[in-house]
Amino acid sequence: MTHLLRALALSAALGLPLAAQAEETLAEAITGYMDFATYDSGIIVPEQLDRTVFEAALFVDTRDAAQFAAGHVPGAVHIEWREVPGRLDELPDTGMVILYCNTGSLSAQAAFAARLLGRENVLVLQTGFDGWQATAAYKPE
Structure with missing residues (x-):
């Protein structure tokens, strides 16, 4: 772009x-x-999150600060969904960047903005934090 x-x-x-x-x-x-874009482009599902993904990806929690403080994916950084366009320089432009919120709806908006701004390496965790807690293939400690 x-x-x-x-x-x-x-x-x-x-x-x-x-x-x-x-x-x-x-x-x-x-x-x-x-x-x-294909129907499933730009997404990743909890079942795909194995050890290799966790070692390679940057997870970005796009929920509010209180939700992040209450619990998040281990190693995640916090950037609220509406702040992503203004803080894009904090996201690497290579490697996998996975944005998530509780269910995937707000992080999808943030990812769409990031992708429009040229970050093709940004993915949305479909079903969000809730889905990760319920069905993740791997959960680091």
Whole structure:
């Protein structure tokens, strides 16, 4: 994605007004991305989280601070879902980055924003923290 499209996506994510032509360019980029994406692209399910994934991935808890403090995936960092676009520089641009919330809905929004801003290595943990607790193939201590 070009720097212009990243800037447009960030402006839209931050709620800044866009000129009509810029809005059309952004809409085309989003449509192109969504047309290209497969149904399961950008997700990982708890059953896929084995030791190898935990050793290779950065987990990002996108829930609020109180939920993070109450319990999270071991080794996860905390970036609330709506802060992801503004804190994108804290996410590595290589390797696997897995975002999660309680069920996957808010982290999906954060991942979508990150992917629009050029981070193709960002995945959503489908079913979120709740699903991980219930069905994860591996849980590090």
